[in-house]
Amino acid sequence: IKMLPARATLVTCIRGMGRRAPKQGKPPILPPAKKVLYHVVHPEWQSARDVEELLWRRLTYNNAMISLREVFKQEIKEKEHAGTGMEHLREEEEKELDVLLAAAEKRNEERKAARAAREADELRETKEEMLKEIEERLEKDKLRAEKSAKEVREAIARSVNFVNRENLQESILKALDSPTVYDFAIDRSGKQYMEESPVKYLEGTPTRQKGRLYEKTLGPFTAADSEKTTVV
Amino acid sequence: SSPGSSPSPLSTMPFMHGKMPLRRTYFYLQQGKIKFRDNVAVFSMGYPRNVERVLDGANQFVFWHWAQLQFHNPRVQLVKQMDKVITPYAKAFLKDGREVLFDLEGLSREDIEKELIQTLGKTELVLKRESLEKMAALNPASFGSACKRQCMCEIQGQHPCTALLRAPQVMTGKWRWNHNLI
Numbered sequence: 442i443k444m445l446p447a448r449a450t451l452v453t454c455i456r457g458m459g460r461r462a463p464k465q466g467k468p469p470i471l472p473p474a475k476k477v478l479y480h481v482v483h484p485e486w487q488s489a490r491d492v493e494e495l496l497w498r499r500l501t502y503n504n505a506m507i508s509l510r511e512v513f514k515q516e517i518k519e520k521e522h523a524g525t526g527m528e529h530l531r532e533e534e535e536k537e538l539d540v541l542l543a544a545a546e547k548r549n550e551e552r553k554a555a556r557a558a559r560e561a562d563e564l565r566e567t568k569e570e571m572l573k574e575i576e577e578r579l580e581k582d583k584l585r586a587e588k589s590a591k592e593v594r595e596a597i598a599r600s601v602n603f604v605n606r607e608n609l610q611e612s613i614l615k616a617l618d619s620p621t622v623y624d625f626a627i628d629r630s631g632k633q634y635m636e637e638s639p640v641k642y643l644e645g646t647p648t649r650q651k652g653r654l655y656e657k658t659l660g661p662f663t664a665a666d667s668e669k670t671t672v673v
Numbered sequence: 674s675s676p677g678s679s680p681s682p683l684s685t686m687p688f689m690h691g692k693m694p695l696r697r698t699y700f701y702l703q704q705g706k707i708k709f710r711d712n713v714a715v716f717s718m719g720y721p722r723n724v725e726r727v728l729d730g731a732n733q734f735v736f737w738h739w740a741q742l743q744f745h746n747p748r749v750q751l752v753k754q755m756d757k758v759i760t761p762y763a764k765a766f767l768k769d770g771r772e773v774l775f776d777l778e779g780l781s782r783e784d785i786e787k788e789l790i791q792t793l794g795k796t797e798l799v800l801k802r803e804s805l806e807k808m809a810a811l812n813p814a815s816f817g818s819a820c821k822r823q824c825m826c827e828i829q830g831q832h833p834c835t836a837l838l839r840a841p842q843v844m845t846g847k848w849r850w851n852h853n854l855i
Contacts, residue, residue: 463846467849467850468850471850527802527805527806527809530798530801530802530805531802533798534796534798534799534802537796537798538710538712541791541792541793542771542773542792544792545773545774545775545788545792546774548776548788549774549775549776552776552778553776556760556778
């Protein structure tokens with residue numbers, strides 16, 4: 442029993458590298474070769490039983506393939522009609538996507554509303570804060586203005602006694618007439634003994650100088666003074 | 674600099690230290706969960722980069738999952754728009770012309786991932802349909818670069834591969850036709 446030749450194969454050729462499959466036989470423009478002209482093919486002898494068997498096998502196989510193809514086509518058709526076919530699956534997919542996109546849109550709307558409310562609150566709070574700040578600033582400015590005005594008024598009040606060009610001569614004479622004495626002595630109890638103010642015009646004859654001018658006779662030392670005295 | 678990275682003392686080859694190389698390993702890329710539907714053509718995301726940790730969800734998502742997203746969706750164009758908006762968003766452009774907007778403000782990395790899978794990811798229905806299509810397209814008799822059998826020579830009953838064994842001269846074109854033209 443011989444196998445089917447390679448040319449009779451039913452396989453589809455998938456050419457990954459893109460080369461075209463060559464056409465069968467000679468290009469039609471060419472005449473047949475001299476060798477094949479009048480060439481009669483004498484096939485090998487095969488017994489009738491083998492031939493019948495091979496024929497039966499071939500026919501059975503082909504019938505089986507055709508039947509199977511028909512069965513599968515019917516199945517696909519039935520599924521399409523019943524709604525479980527490929528097209529229906531695609532349609533269901535589209536519907537599912539529409540539902541999901543609608544849900545996403547709804548979520549977006551909710552978030553938008555929440556964000557708008559949140560931003561409105563934040564804006565209101567910010568405005569309140571700003572107004573508060575402005576109020577505080579104004580208060581501060583007002584206090585500062587009042588303080589400055591008071592100081593200016595005091596300065597103006599003080600300036601009444603200021604010495605200027607008009608009363609300069611008068612002020613000098615006045616100052617000379619009433620000198621301030623800063624000189625003083627101090628004892629260990631903290632009691633200050635101020636120097637007497639100088640006399641403008643000496644009256645009478647001054648007494649004989651008995652001691653040094655800067656020497657002072659201190660007052661009586663009492664018990665209270667002893668308590669206050671700091672021992673150095 | 675990438676978010677959450679500590680300053681590295683080594684300045685040469687900074688992409689070979691820390692989290693960076695892990696995010697490009699084959700194993701890590703395969704762990705990606707987001708597989709878009711065939712309908713998605715472009716996916717763009719706009720987000721600010723220098724924000725507080727609490728609002729960093731979009732930035733974290735891009736940092737950890739962008740490469741995985743491209744790995745699992747090689748036909749989808751991914752676009753990043755950094756520091757152009759205050760509130761992060763994502764927009765998907767479908768092949769039928771529709772646009773899908775995602776508001777990502779306040780969402781964490783995990784939430785963003787979950788939302789994308791839920792809306793544009795492949796559902797069970799899609800996966801079922803794809804597996805059926807694959808089965809229908811599969812022909813065990815095929816041979817070629819995308820099939821189990823690479824060459825005609827692997828099929829029983831055929832001639833051996835001419836890459837390994839030269840075909841008899843009678844089968845060559847130059848012998849059969851046109852001796853002088855080929």
